[in-house]
Amino acid sequence: MDKTQWLLMLHIAAAFCLVGGSTAAAILNALAVRSERPSEAAFLLKLIRYTLPLIFAGVLGTLLFGLWLWHDLGFGFGTGWIWAALVFWALASALGGRGGRDQEHVRQAAEKEAAEGDTMSAELRARLRDPKALAVNYAAGVATLAVLVIMIWKPGS
Amino acid sequence: MIVADYSRPFWPLFLHVLGAMTTVGGILTVVVLSYVAWNRPEAAFLRRATFTALVVTIPFYILLRVFAEVMYSDEKDAFAGKDPTWVGIGYITSDAGFLILLITIGLAYWWKRSEKPVAGRIVAVLSTLLLLMLTVAMLAMSGKWGS
Numbered sequence: 001m002d003k004t005q006w007l008l009m010l011h012i013a014a015a016f017c018l019v020g021g022s023t024a025a026a027i028l029n030a031l032a033v034r035s036e037r038p039s040e041a042a043f044l045l046k047l048i049r050y051t052l053p054l055i056f057a058g059v060l061g062t063l064l065f066g067l068w069l070w071h072d073l074g075f076g077f078g079t080g081w082i083w084a085a086l087v088f089w090a091l092a093s094a095l096g097g098r099g100g101r102d103q104e105h106v107r108q109a110a111e112k113e114a115a116e117g118d119t120m121s122a123e124l125r126a127r128l129r130d131p132k133a134l135a136v137n138y139a140a141g142v143a144t145l146a147v148l149v150i151m152i153w154k155p156g157s
Numbered sequence: 158m159i160v161a162d163y164s165r166p167f168w169p170l171f172l173h174v175l176g177a178m179t180t181v182g183g184i185l186t187v188v189v190l191s192y193v194a195w196n197r198p199e200a201a202f203l204r205r206a207t208f209t210a211l212v213v214t215i216p217f218y219i220l221l222r223v224f225a226e227v228m229y230s231d232e233k234d235a236f237a238g239k240d241p242t243w244v245g246i247g248y249i250t251s252d253a254g255f256l257i258l259l260i261t262i263g264l265a266y267w268w269k270r271s272e273k274p275v276a277g278r279i280v281a282v283l284s285t286l287l288l289l290m291l292t293v294a295m296l297a298m299s300g301k302w303g304s
Contacts, residue, residue: 005300012299016178023182024189027213031206040202050189145175152171 007069014061015148021054022096022144026137029103032110033128038121039114041128045107048100059093062147081155088146095140102133169227176220177295183214184288187261191281198274207280208265211258218258222251242303250294257287 001009025048032044070082106127113124127133187210194203225247236244261283268276296302 001300001302009296009300013296016181016295019175019178020181020185023179024185027183027186027210028189031209035202037202043200043202044206047189047193051185054185148175148178149171152174153167 004069004072007065007072011062011065011069014058014065015151016058017054018058018062019144019148021051021058022141024051025055025100026141029137035128036120037114037118038110038112038124039118041120041124042107042110042114045103045110048103052100055096059089062089075157079157081150081153081157084155085147085150088143088150092140092143092147095136095143099133099137099140102130102136106130106133165228166231169224169231172220173224173228176217176222176224177291179217180214180221181288181291181295183210183217184258184284184291186210187214187265187284188281188288191277191284194277195274195281198272198277201272204265204269204272204277207277208262208269211262211265211284214258215262218255222255225251241301243297243301246297246302247294250290254287254290254294257283257290261287 028044028048028051032041035041035044066082066085070079075082106124109124109127113119113121187207190203190207190210194200194207197203229244233240240248261280264276264283265280267273268280
């Protein structure tokens, strides 16, 4: 394997960490939303922290190896699809961070209810299914998909 | 040459890669849930969640496997009867992996119904094995080992 193949392998591995970790976090979040008790919802939301090292490694790795490949493969500074991917990458990272903070607040509320009798209140149920928070998470997912589409399609190249 | 190696029709490659990435996410979820449940055998919600995560992974896996086959059908002539190492690793992983996935789902169902901790532990071990196999296949295919 030459240097470029190594870089491509590491770039794709980082993308797997990012999308795989995000998928795991999304599944755990969906399982928490369907929980019957606050303690279960809190526990499942807490498990999302195990996916964070992978997501962070993916976010940094895709950027680092992506920029390195940009230079290595000799694409010009004005290559539009790379800039578009970077914009969606930044958007996905920002929205993912915002979604994660929202989940943490819901987890804290669920832990509080778990300690106070462990019965799901209508308010906690509504917070678990908050349309705004779901919209942020879906938007992060769509932005991540957009990066994947651009990377595979490479429009204009 | 290298860029050409990675250049393929958009939809099959996109759907194959998307299926592979989400399969890794689904199996990662199962690994996390089953190991956490190892020390909490009384938590029925973890057994249910593990089974659900495994079932959710099936369509992802089908996406991965079907579009791998579509791409191979289109490109096999280029290999002139001698498949490179990365194709072989991909085939072994996807076929054996699907069998492991189905066995793991069966065991997770048994675990959910019987509450036997040993079933959960086998689910944890098998899902870890599957995650490792998928990781090796991903590295082999993205690095184009043996081509």
